[in-house]
Each structure stands twice: as structure tokens, then as C-alpha cells.
Amino acid sequence: GTAAPAEAARAGLTLLLLGVAAAAYARIGTPVGRRVRAALPFGAVALPVLLAAAGAPWPVVPAVAFGTGLAALLTAATAGPGPAVPVGEAPTSTVGPVPAVPVGEAPTLTVGPVPAVPVGDRPVSTVGTGGVAPAGARPASVAGPVGAGPASAPGWWLPVLVLAGAVLGGFGFGGLVATRAGTLAGLGALVVAGVVAGVAGWSGAVRLAGWLGAVAAATGFAVTAPLAGGLPLRTAGFAVLAVAAVTLLAAPALRASRMAGVVLEGVAQAVALLALLLTGGALRHAAAVCALWGVVVGVRVLRRGETPARRAGLAAVAGGSELLGGWLLLAAGGVAVLEAYTVPAAALALGAGLVALRRRPGLTSWLALGPGLGAALLPSLVSVLAAPDPQPLRRLVLGAVALGAVLGGAVRRWQAPVLLGAATLVPLALHELARSWDLLPRWVFLALGGLALIGLAATYERRRRDLARLRAAVTRLT
Numbered sequence: 353g354t355a356a357p358a359e360a361a362r363a364g365l366t367l368l369l370l371g372v373a374a375a376a377y378a379r380i381g382t383p384v385g386r387r388v389r390a391a392l393p394f395g396a397v398a399l400p401v402l403l404a405a406a407g408a409p410w411p412v413v414p415a416v417a418f419g420t421g422l423a424a425l426l427t428a429a430t431a432g433p434g435p436a437v438p439v440g441e442a443p444t445s446t447v448g449p450v451p452a453v454p455v456g457e458a459p460t461l462t463v464g465p466v467p468a469v470p471v472g473d474r475p476v477s478t479v480g481t482g483g484v485a486p487a488g489a490r491p492a493s494v495a496g497p498v499g500a501g502p503a504s505a506p507g508w509w510l511p512v513l514v515l516a517g518a519v520l521g522g523f524g525f526g527g528l529v530a531t532r533a534g535t536l537a538g539l540g541a542l543v544v545a546g547v548v549a550g551v552a553g554w555s556g557a558v559r560l561a562g563w564l565g566a567v568a569a570a571t572g573f574a575v576t577a578p579l580a581g582g583l584p585l586r587t588a589g590f591a592v593l594a595v596a597a598v599t600l601l602a603a604p605a606l607r608a609s610r611m612a613g614v615v616l617e618g619v620a621q622a623v624a625l626l627a628l629l630l631t632g633g634a635l636r637h638a639a640a641v642c643a644l645w646g647v648v649v650g651v652r653v654l655r656r657g658e659t660p661a662r663r664a665g666l667a668a669v670a671g672g673s674e675l676l677g678g679w680l681l682l683a684a685g686g687v688a689v690l691e692a693y694t695v696p697a698a699a700l701a702l703g704a705g706l707v708a709l710r711r712r713p714g715l716t717s718w719l720a721l722g723p724g725l726g727a728a729l730l731p732s733l734v735s736v737l738a739a740p741d742p743q744p745l746r747r748l749v750l751g752a753v754a755l756g757a758v759l760g761g762a763v764r765r766w767q768a769p770v771l772l773g774a775a776t777l778v779p780l781a782l783h784e785l786a787r788s789w790d791l792l793p794r795w796v797f798l799a800l801g802g803l804a805l806i807g808l809a810a811t812y813e814r815r816r817r818d819l820a821r822l823r824a825a826v827t828r829l830t
Contacts, residue, residue, distance in 0.1 A: 413524075413527070414523070414524045414525075414526070414527025414528050414534075415524065415527075415528065415534075416524070417520045417521075417523050417524030417527070418520070418521055418523075418524025418525050418527070418528060418538060418541070419524070419541070420517075420520050420524075421516070421517045421518065421519070421520030421521030421522070421523070421524055422517070422521050422541060422542070422545050423517075424513050424514075424516055424517030424520065424521075425513075425514065425517035425518065425521060425545065425549075426545055426548055426549060427513060427517075428510055428513045428514045428517065429548075429549040429552075429553050429554070429558050429561075429562060430548070430549065430552045430553060430554060431554065524538075525538045525542075532576075532580040535576055535580075536573065536576060536577060536580060539569050539570075539572050539573040539576060540569075540573060542565065542566075542569035542572075543566050543569045543570050543573060545562075545565070545566075546562045546563065546564075546565035546566025546567075546568075546569055547562070547563075547566050548562070549561070549562025549565070549566075550562035550563040550566060550606065556612065559612075560612045560615065560616075563606055563612075563616060564615070564616075564619060567595065567599050567616075567619055567620075567623065570595045570598075571592055571595050571623055571626070574588060574591035574592045574594065574595050575588045575591070575592060575630070577591065578591060585630055586630060586631045586632075586633070586634045586637045587637075588630050589627040589628065589629075589630035589631040589637060589638075589641050590627070590637075590640075590641065590644075592623060592624075592626055592627040592630060593623075593624060593627040593641055593644060593645060595623055596620045596621075596623035596624040596627060596645070596648075597620075597624075597644075597645075597648045599616060599619060599620040599623065600616075600617060600620035600621075600624075600648060600649070600652055601648070601651070601652060603616035603617050603620065604655060604657075621669070624641075624645045627641050627645075628641050628642065628645075635680045635681070635683055635684035636680075636681065636684050638677075638680050639677045639678070639680035639681040639684065640677070641677075642673045642674065642676045642677030642680060643673070643674060643677040645673045646670045646671070646673035646674035646677065647670075649666055649669050649670035649673065650667075650670040652666055653666045653667050653670060660711075667704075668704070671700050671704070675696055675697055675700055678696055679693055690731055690732065690735055691732060691746075694727050694728065694731045694732070695728065697727050698724045698725070698727040698728035699724070699728075700724075701723045701724030701727060702721060702724030702725070702728070703724075704724075705719075705720035705721045705723070705724055706720070706721075708720050709721075716767075716768075717761070717766035717767055717768035717769065717829075718767065718768045720768075721766065721768045721769060722768045722772070725757060725768060725769060725772045725773075726772065728753065729750070729753065729754060729757070729772060729773070729776045730776075732746060732749075732750045733750060733776050733779065733780065736750060736780065736783060737779065737783055742787070747780065747783075747784070750776065750780060751777065751780055754772075754773040754774075754776035754777045754780065755773065755777060756773075757769040757770075757772060757773030757776075758770050758773035758774055758777065761773065761829070765828075765829050766829060767826065767829035770826065770829060771826070
């Protein structure tokens, strides 16, 4: 018969706990601990091989191989290579104050009273309060580190243990994925191992690798668990989003360095994007994912100690996520009004631009307000000029908004609103003139054109001066 999956899981967990204990013992700088380090790679390989040779039923062999490999990797991650000492050097320590030494002489450390040393005799090495060796005498050797064992060079066992653990873990996990329970048990064990390595890793790089492995395994678990329960794939997006949220909010507390925090935050954003992709085809689910992620990132913005640049970046991500969620929700409801999509984006961009103008006085209005005004005016203008239907309400509102932009920019001395508003008003006025061509008698246009030409001819020089002053005023705008 075959062993029950629960028994195999208990066996793998037992091996994992034993591996953690072995890692803790191997970290102790004693001769026995170093022997444990040297024996671990061979023991990790021998155990599953012996079980396979004995004909152990499935899934005992893959479970034991997976647990052994994971324990070996944990041992390598938490024990470390040990202290390294350069070749030819010996560690030294001093006790008490260091005495002043005359030029050209070498100091020695002594304990208690300094015995007299006859000329020509070799001084005895001592430890303590200090003394000065006679001229020409050979300096005595100093004592080694207090309370420490002999230094050891980086062990050869570490790369061997990592290689053996990776091979055994991959082989064992490949055998466990044949069943849903085995897959979930393996992913859960990987999450636990990643957290242990992230907390107790012997270096910053190892801890970062542990956290990244824990996030990857948790993401896999979040995708697999709903599928194992018979739920559709789009529901897995919310579980994956929960992993991204925990990673983003916990990154400042977990990072060992600034770069590690940036990496974890980038991984959290990538996991959130995966959650959005998993909801493909279900617009309402995707909108909910975007809205929830915007809330999570907004909470992250409120954390103390963040730099202004970091806050601005996170705020942009939060606003963009909320905007995308709104667009998806509108698309799911079948909303076809153009301004329903452009006005929220324009309002968000204009709000961010106004905040930037207040905080950065040297910023130009084109960089701060240009994108928002473009999103508010240009799509509606294109719709008015290209669509065959009259759209009277859109024309009226667009003209009012463009005129308001011109007046507001002139009052605040901002160049972008003035020029963009004028660039909207001119084609809009020409469009209105073209639409009224068939509604008015032809002589009206001829009369208006003649009057305009007569007025321009009579006041030509003054209009030139007015045009020059207008150009100079627009140039002076920021």
C-alpha cells in the first residue's frame, strides 16, 4: 500500500524542524559544530537515496527528499560560512590601555608588574596592563581573541550543501505536485522556509533571497489554493492581491538595506499586476482589484519616514490604480460618454500639477498643468470636430471650459492654460462659423468680412503694436 499524504507531510515537517535545529547547532563555533557542517551535505543526499533503495512507497521518497533539501538550504542560509581569517594573519585582542611607545620600539602587553628583562634576553609574552620592551628586543606575541575558539576559513561545505539542497528540493517538489494536497503542502513549506531564511539569514543578501522566495511561494499558494477548491481563476486574483498587500506594507520593516526595500516594493507591484492579469475577462473583478490596490498603496503613502519623492511615486501609483479601476467599471457598465473617461484623468493630473506648482516654484506650467489640460480639452475637441452629430451640449461646455482656462491662466500668469485654451477656442469658433453657414444669409458673412477688413486697415499700425504687446505678454507667462 501507499503512505497517506498526511503521514508524508508530517515526515517532511519533522525533517524541516530537524534541519532548523541542525542549522542552529552548526552555527555554534565549536569543533562539533564544524563536524556537523561537514557532514550535512552527505547526510542530506544519503537519506532519500537509502529510502528509495529500501523501496519506500510514494510519496515518502519525494516528501523526504523535499524536506531534506529544504532543511539543507535552511542550514546553509542560517549557519553561514563562519568567520574568515586572511592567510598569514592571526586575530589579536588587547586588554587595558595601550601604553605609549617611543619611536622605533615595539610595544608588548603584560599583566601586573613588569618583570625586569636583562639586555639580550628574549621577553616573555604576557597580557595585561602594559609595559615597554627594551630597545632592540623582539616584540612578544599577543593573546588571541578572548572567549572565542580558533578562527576557521570559509567552509567548502556551504556551496556543496546549497547544491545538494537545491537538487533534492527540486526533485522532491516535482514529485509532490502530482496531487493538490502535495502541491499545497510543498508551497506552504516553502513559505515557512523563506520566512525563516528572511529572519535568520546570515547576510543581507541571504535574507533578501529568503523574503523573495517566501513571496514567490506565497503567490503560488494563493493561485493554487482557489483552483484546488474548484473556484474560477479570477477569484485567485484577490488572494494574490493579499500577498502583494502584505509584501508592500511589510517591506519597510523587513528590509535590511534601502536597496532591499526597493526590491521588495517592486516585487509587490509585480504581484499586484499578476493579480490584475488573473482577472482578465472579468471587468468588475479587475476594477475591484485596482480599487483595492489603490487603497493599499494609499495606506503605504501615509507611513512615516518616507521621502517626498517616494511619497509622490506611491501617490501616483495609487491614483493611477484608482483611475484604471474607474475606467474598467465604466466599461463594464457600457458607458460610452467620452468625458466619463477623460474628466477623471484630467482632474487627477491637474490636482497633482497644482500640488507640484506649490511645492516647486520653479516648475513650468507646461509640465505641471499641460497634461491635465490636454486630457480635458483635446479629446472633446476632436469629438466635436470629427463627429457628424451636432453635440450642442458638448460644444457649449467645451467652449466654457476653454474660456475659463484662458482667463484663469491670464490671472495666474500661466502660459499653458492660456495657449491651450486659445488653441481650443479658435477651432471651436471656426467650427461654429462653418455650422452657421447654411443658417444665415450669405450677405451677412460678406458684410462681416468687409467690416473686419475696413477696421483692420484703419487701425493697422495700432493692431501691430497690440499684437507685439500680446506676444510679449504671452512670452512673459510662466
